[in-house]
Amino acid sequence: MGETEFSNQLVEMSWDPVTRVIGSLGIHTKIDFASRKVVECHNTSSIFRGYSVFMRGKDPRDSHQITSRICGICGDNHATCGVYAQNMAFGVTMPRLAEWIVNLGEAAEYMFDHNLFQDNLVGVDFCEQLVRETNPSVWAKAEKTEAPHAAVHGHPTIADIMRALNPFSGAFYLEALRMSRLTREMFCLMEGRHAHPSTLYPGGVGTVPSAQLFNDYLARLLSYIDFLKRSVPLHDDLFDFFYDALPGYEEVGRRRVMLGCWGSFQNPDICDYRYETMNEWGREMFVTPGIVIDGKLITNDLVDINLGIRILLGSSFYEDWETGDKFVSHDPLGNVVDQRHPWNQTTIPKPQKRDFANNYTWVMAPRWLDKSSGAHLALDSGGGPLARFWVTALSGKVDLGYVKATGHSVKINLPKTANHGETECEWRIPKWSNTLERNRARTYFQAYAAGVALYCIEQALKDVHAGRTQVWNQSKVPQEAIGCGFHEAVRGMLSHHLVIRQGRIANYHPYPPTPWNASGRDSLGTPGPYEDAVTNSPIFEENGPENFKGIDIMRTVRSFDPCLPCGVHMYLGDGKVLKQRHSMMFGLQES
């Protein structure tokens, strides 16, 4: 079938499930092959489990153990955020050493998860096998292009890097897989088990602290840093090559800069978990919370961030709760809390057929109300690291020696390791919020987490050597209380909202990054970030519709690090469908 036959024709194509993500994700797209653009798309998710339903009435102290089970790769992020929310509700702080232990656990999680996702899941989209199948001319160029940092990472050409990424055979793929176990060992030293930790509690941890514990972690961390010194330049070479080999690739997956980051790594000297002082201790986190719109920092205040959250029903399979119970009318500072805020949300599932003209998803649409414009913004996380870096860099607050925010970049200083000398790497604010920059930030953030970990080990050892080994503060569950936790899951902003009545959970709503990123059209018609990033994205794949792989679309969706313990389907909406094709089955199915 010749290409001309497709001029002015939209071809509907689907990938269901999209593999190499967490959760089963599906994509239905409508593509205009004449102009080589994706025309439109919708999201839908196909699994409902009901956490907010079955948590009602349970003991609030169990909430982090339950919510950890939301996610099998970053469950500890939920457990941590759940503990933060309990700390606020119970009015308890954590001993200093406990905060270092939690920070070290979370740092290991970022290193592990970003590494595994980047090089064993995303990386395959950039491997020899797929590049040859989708862009033979790019492969030919890669074979002739010397890798600028070959001397550091040991791969002479870009094609050699791509070969090293081949699944289950490439040398770097296999090394990354092995490394992901080392970082998970680090995690288990601090929090017992991965992905559902065994030692986190409201008021601290159960981990028995000792100098040996932190030395065990440090020895592994240094091996990992040695690996990172090759990994960072390797990924720079790979992603820079794509800009060079495919001019215009910056438009792939590009969307308006609308990034949210809820902050990570508490500073125990400042953080008291009180809502009233949340802005102060939020600003002292080692990843700064904030919102960046069109390159400008809008806020660093967790109270602003909290009050602006709106959960819109959109096109999801739930009853509305506009007239439901109002659990929290005002926050502890006296500010009005909206009925569409997570504290006041009531989840009532209403299973129904998937109908793209009406409701088609299990994912509600979280948005952030920008008071200055009145707009409900569909913020994204940039897959996590892009938003974390962008906000932290612009805010210019963090300086731990090993990591430092400059106002326009983040500098990371890594000490001498077995095979490499002292190394500084600098993440600079990029020109675009796009597919390649989401991916690049993912490697740099592993180095950032390593830097924070080095600092936390030093602090923890100081405490241990001084005999300050308490790691848990006792607390009591109050009869009536509210709490909220703000954190960064590996793939982006994470909040937990808790309401306690009569000593039991009356309402609990976790909002992980994926509802933000993978939400569908909201009640105002605004598409979610995946939909937005894929729509109008150019197609660089050299294949025609007959053997189309959708590689540019896949790279875009995966750049957000989808983590749906539920499915998401992107569907291309209302336009007239002239031809329908299914991926890999072209010619067999026609509608």
Added chain:
Amino acid sequence: MRDPMKEIDILWLTAGLGCDGDTVAMTAATHPPIEDVLSGIIPGLPKVRLHNPVLARENGDEFVATFHRAAAGELQPFLLVIEGSIPNENNKSEGFWAGFGYDRASGQPIKTTDWIDRLAPNAWAILAVGTCAAYGGIHAMEGNPTGAMGLADYLGWKWKSKAGIPIINIPGCPIQPDNLMDVLLQLLRHGMGTAPAISLDAMLRPTSIFSQTVHENCDRGGYYEQGEFGETYGVSACIVKLGCWGPVVQCNVGKRGWINGVGGCPSVGGICIGCTMPGFPDKFMPFMDQPPGSMLSSQAIQSYGHAIRALRAFTQATMNREPPRKVSQSFTR
């Protein structure tokens, strides 16, 4: 099977009500790591092809095609792995709780239960990995809307594959990574005719892994014996009074650790919340209260423990002194 198995496909369905945590745990295994099984470097195993959505190179229809072939009986033999609990799709008037892929004609997702109905009759064996798939787990918690259950609740506890193999449950939330590898290797060796069928208990757990309790292998067990109980987290004493269910929970993590021997629950400082057990989570909640049964046993051990500790302290003090050293006469002047 009469002839040794030459090759086998593993079809791993993550579309139950789950979190992909068991798939992620599989990537953490070190004894052996999954890549060593797939690359064929472990002697005596058949060639193994893994079809798991998190690790697959293939995408969309190309990925699902293998599952369709297996459902149609065109792929033999295959091992079916189920991850996540099974929803009750009959407890509502329409819609779906869980699906995987979609049906071309209707445009609706293919329900996970439909996949199980289609694949189970053709499977050589079925592994239910994780407590969700085994017994319902977290998503079957009291008050859940989905009617979540374990695979054996769905297919029947007496279900056997066409090769005569019962459902094999590997509980754990998530699975201890190397437990999966141990079961997988024995199962494959069984397929090769070099190992017997896996011995299972009444709850379909491998007896080699799940016969002992956490307590029997706990590195805090000595404290328990001496009647030393922690009243706060972060100490070395036995933490049963803080809510640890180790004395009755069948799990080998105390001995094996979590990843490459590192980590665990009481060994690191966390209470055992019973995540491998069929009664998890409802029968163990609230997790942070002392298990009622342990009140009697921890009380009873007190007097014995204190006496024994005093005696040991005496002996220990003696042993901490160097013995009187008599010098041989022949070397003295």
